[in-house]
Amino acid sequence: MRVAIVHDWLYVVGGAERVLKEIIHCYPEADIYALFDFLTPEDRAKVGIRETKTSFLQRLPFVRRWHRAFLPLMPIAIEQLDLSEYDLVISSSYAVAKGVLTGPNQIHIAYVHSPMRYAWDLQHTYLAETGNTRGVKSMLMRYILHKMRLWDTRTANGPDVIVANSHFISRRIRKVYGRAAKVIYPPVQLSTRDIKPANRSHFLAASRLVPYKNIEAIVRAFEKLPDQKLIVAGHGPQAAHLKSIAGPNVTFAGFVKDDELRSLMASARAFVFAAEEDFGIVPVEAQSEGTPVLALRKGGSLETVIEKKTGLFFDAPEPDRIAATVRAFIETETEFSAETCRTHASRFAPERFRREIKSTVEEALVAFKPAVGPQFEQPQQLSARKK
Known part of the structure; x- marks a missing residue:
């Protein structure tokens, strides 16, 4: 069986790349396609990519630095990838990958991380963050996003099977595309360290320092908790601003490698997570290290954190709500078990993901019936019936 795997684009290794x-581990002989690939050789090896077949966007100037500016070209670029020789196509899509063209004798399974957030429910946030809420440029961007929504909806009919990364995204797929989606949770690299009594002295927040991650609300919450220490790991355009508003009890670690981040998780009293994520791999990683999670009661966190067993929730990404939840955690901290957190995180192991992906493909293969033309009765059969 000839297999193609299509990913939106490759320029950093994040959750979608995991x-x-x-x-790829399930189908190591598959050919890998993407709009463009700017991964380093080291990152490409981490993902398991030998070679990538890319679109014409790979050759355009400035794509590496400003790839989101090329959003209007992405639908036509993904449609130019020639996949006609493959029996099975698996797309990994958070933007346009599910829109690849396949024929009636091909099976297309789309793993959808989310419908294109810039074009749908985050359109107004996207326009505000880019400073394009008014004027001619704003009108042009709104028109482009409108066209993207039309294309996104039309191409939702292409995949034979749609898989969502959470029930939260499954509901979004139903609302946007009008299609049912099977849920297969993403794989999470589980901790391999032994549980030992740890000197847990700090709280931890970790993400890209961008507005929608709500790190500012966490930093401001710890202004109200001067006797509690917070470490913020990550980098991004908000870094300077966050440092300017942080109190002396907040430390910024900047970008940290995976091993260092996992060590920070393992030594944290709790991991604080204020973003509304589609799934949220990092909170599960924290639980894998035996660390409870204090999370926003929205999005994927509702599926990965068990209230009062592996963490607590706050109802809004506001400093007062977050501070109150931290205080509530401190009062009940001894009731949280590192072993309970680790056991819960084991539900999201890579082996489980591989098993469910392979099972989904096998079910699709069994259900697949090659397309056949209409069956017309021969003239002699019609004559016999009339008699």
């Missing part, structure tokens, strides 16, 4: 890695 999913891609496990899909």
Whole structure:
């Protein structure tokens, strides 16, 4: 069976690329396609990519630095990838990958991380963050996003099977595309360290320092908790601003490698997570290290954190709500078990993901019936029936 795996684009290794890695692990002989690939050789090896077949966007100037500016070209670029020789196509899509063209004798399984957030429910946030809420440029961007929504909806009919990375995204797929989606949770790299009594002295927040991650609300919450220490790991355009408003009890670690981040998780009293994520791999990683999670009661966190067993929730990404939840955690901290957190995180192991992906493909193969033309009765059969 000839297999193609299609990913939106490759320029950093994030959560979607970890999913891609496990899909490649299931089908190591598959050909890998993407709009463009700017991964370093080291990152490409991490994902398990030998070679990538890319679109014409790979050759355009400035794509590496400003790839989101090329959003209007992405639908036509993904449609130019020639996949006609493959029996099975698996797309890993958070933008346009599910829109690849396949024929009636091909099976297309789309793993959808989310419908294109810039074009749908985050359109107004996207326009505000880019300073394009008014004027001619704003009108042009709104028109482009409108066209993207039309294309996104039309191409939702292409995949034979749609898989969502959470029930939260499954509901979004139903609302946007009008289609049912099977849920397969993303793979999470579980901790391999032994549980030992740890000197847990700090709280931890970790993500890209961008507005929608709500790190500012966490930093401001710890202004109200001067006797509690917070470490913020990550980098991004908000870094300077966050440092300017932080109190002396907040430390910024900047970008940290995976091993260092996992060590920070393992030594944290709790991991604080204020973003509304589609799934949220990092909170599960924290639980894998035996660390409870204090999370926003929205999005994927509702599926990965068990209230009062592996963490607590706050109802809004506001400093007062977050501070109150931290205080509530401190009062009940001894009731949280590192072993309970680790056991819960084991539900999201890579082996489980591979098993469910392979099972989904096998079910699709069994259900697949090659397209046949209409069956017309021969003239002699019609005559016999009339008699």
